[in-house]
Amino acid sequence: MIELYRGLDRKDECILNAIFDNMWDFEYVPVHAIARECGISEEKIELALKKLGGMRITENKYTEYLGASFTFKGLSVFSLKRLVNKNAVSMLGNIMGEGKESVVYNAMSERYGEVVVKFHRVGYPSFKKVKEKRDYGSLHYTVLTVRSAKREYNALKKLYGYASVPQPVAWEGNAVVTRLIDAKELFRVKISNPGDVLDMILEEIKKMYARGIIHGDLSQFNILVNSDGVWIIDFPQSVDTKDPMAQEYLERDVKNVLDYFERTYRLKKDLKEVMKYIKDET
Ligand SMILES: Nc1ncnc2c1ncn2[C@@H]1O[C@H](COP(=O)(O)OP(=O)(O)O)[C@@H](O)[C@H]1O
Ligand SMILES: [Mg+2]
The missing domain is CATH 1.10.10.10 (Winged helix-like DNA-binding domain superfamily/Winged helix DNA-binding domain)
Incomplete structure (x- = not known):
C-alpha cells in the first residue's frame, strides 16, 4: 500500500x-x-x-x-492520500484484520494517537450477482463501498458520546478512521462475569436504540471487551429505528447476543423481556 x-x-x-x-x-x-x-x-x-x-x-x-x-486497492490508496492530506493519519501500520468486506490497519495520527483505518470493500467480489445488479443498476461497486463507509462513519458520529463505540476520527472515500480500543472481540475471550457483561451489552443496545440506531450486524464478532467495559463496533449495516426493517434487525441483533451467551455461558434470558427493556416498554 x-x-x-x-x-x-x-x-x-x-x-x-x-x-x-x-x-x-x-x-x-x-x-x-x-x-x-x-x-x-x-x-x-x-x-x-x-x-x-x-x-x-x-x-x-x-x-x-x-x-x-x-480497483479496491486504488480506492483505498486514494482515500489514504486524502486522510494524510487532511492530517487525520500520519503513518499506516500493520494489517489488523482482513474480512470479506473490509481490510483494517493500525495507524498513527498526530492528533489522535493510535487509530484504526478500515477500508471498506462492499460488493466487490460478488457485485455481478443478479440481485445486486437489479438493486443498483450499473452503479460501480466503488459507489456502494463509499456509501458503506459513510454510513458507518455517520452512525459512529451519532452514537459517540451516547453509547460505547470507538471515537470516529475521519472518513474519506472507502476509509473510516476510529481511535484504537485496547480490547478483544467477545468471541476470543473467556469472561469470568458473563452476567454483568451481557447486561452491559444489552444496555448499549438500549442506548443506541434511544439514539435512533440499530446495529444490524451485531454478534460476538463485533463486540470488544476488556476489564474496563464493552464497545460495539462495525456499523456499515446500521439502520435508523424508523426503517421498515428496524424491528426485524433489532430482534436479530438481540437474539445473536442472547444465543451466544446461552451457548457459551449457559446464561438464559427471555428475548421478549429483553426487547421490552431495550425499547423502554417495561
Ligand atoms: N476502533 C477499533 N479498535 C480496536 N480494534 C478495532 C477497531 N475497529 C476495528 N477493530 C478490529 O478490526 C476488526 C474488524 O473490524 P470491523 O469493524 O468489525 O470490520 P469487519 O468485521 O467488517 O471486517 C475487529 O474485529 C477488531 O478486531
Ligand atoms: Mg466485524
Missing part, C-alpha cells in the same frame, strides 16, 4: 480525484472527463491510466471511449 502511495505523482493524484468525482455518474469515467477536470491532454491521461492500470490502481475499459474506475 505504502509503495503504491509513493509511486503517485501530482498528475496521478488529479486523475484519481477526477475518477472519484465522476464515479457517481459513470461506471468507467471517460478519459475526456478526466482530461477536462485536470486540464491535461487526453493523450497524457491515457498514458497515465496505462501506468495506473498496470499498478492495479485503476481498471481501464474500452467501450466507445476509454474509461477508468478504481
Whole structure:
C-alpha cells in the first residue's frame, strides 16, 4: 500500500480525484472527463491510466471511449492520500484484520494517537450477482463501498458520546478512521462475569436504540471487551429505528447476543423481556 502511495505523482493524484468525482455518474469515467477536470491532454491521461492500470490502481475499459474506475486497492490508496492530506493519519501500520468486506490497519495520527483505518470493500467480489445488479443498476461497486463507509462513519458520529463505540476520527472515500480500543472481540475471550457483561451489552443496545440506531450486524464478532467495559463496533449495516426493517434487525441483533451467551455461558434470558427493556416498554 505504502509503495503504491509513493509511486503517485501530482498528475496521478488529479486523475484519481477526477475518477472519484465522476464515479457517481459513470461506471468507467471517460478519459475526456478526466482530461477536462485536470486540464491535461487526453493523450497524457491515457498514458497515465496505462501506468495506473498496470499498478492495479485503476481498471481501464474500452467501450466507445476509454474509461477508468478504481480497483479496491486504488480506492483505498486514494482515500489514504486524502486522510494524510487532511492530517487525520500520519503513518499506516500493520494489517489488523482482513474480512470479506473490509481490510483494517493500525495507524498513527498526530492528533489522535493510535487509530484504526478500515477500508471498506462492499460488493466487490460478488457485485455481478443478479440481485445486486437489479438493486443498483450499473452503479460501480466503488459507489456502494463509499456509501458503506459513510454510513458507518455517520452512525459512529451519532452514537459517540451516547453509547460505547470507538471515537470516529475521519472518513474519506472507502476509509473510516476510529481511535484504537485496547480490547478483544467477545468471541476470543473467556469472561469470568458473563452476567454483568451481557447486561452491559444489552444496555448499549438500549442506548443506541434511544439514539435512533440499530446495529444490524451485531454478534460476538463485533463486540470488544476488556476489564474496563464493552464497545460495539462495525456499523456499515446500521439502520435508523424508523426503517421498515428496524424491528426485524433489532430482534436479530438481540437474539445473536442472547444465543451466544446461552451457548457459551449457559446464561438464559427471555428475548421478549429483553426487547421490552431495550425499547423502554417495561
Ligand atoms: N476502533 C477499533 N479498535 C480496536 N480494534 C478495532 C477497531 N475497529 C476495528 N477493530 C478490529 O478490526 C476488526 C474488524 O473490524 P470491523 O469493524 O468489525 O470490520 P469487519 O468485521 O467488517 O471486517 C475487529 O474485529 C477488531 O478486531
Ligand atoms: Mg466485524
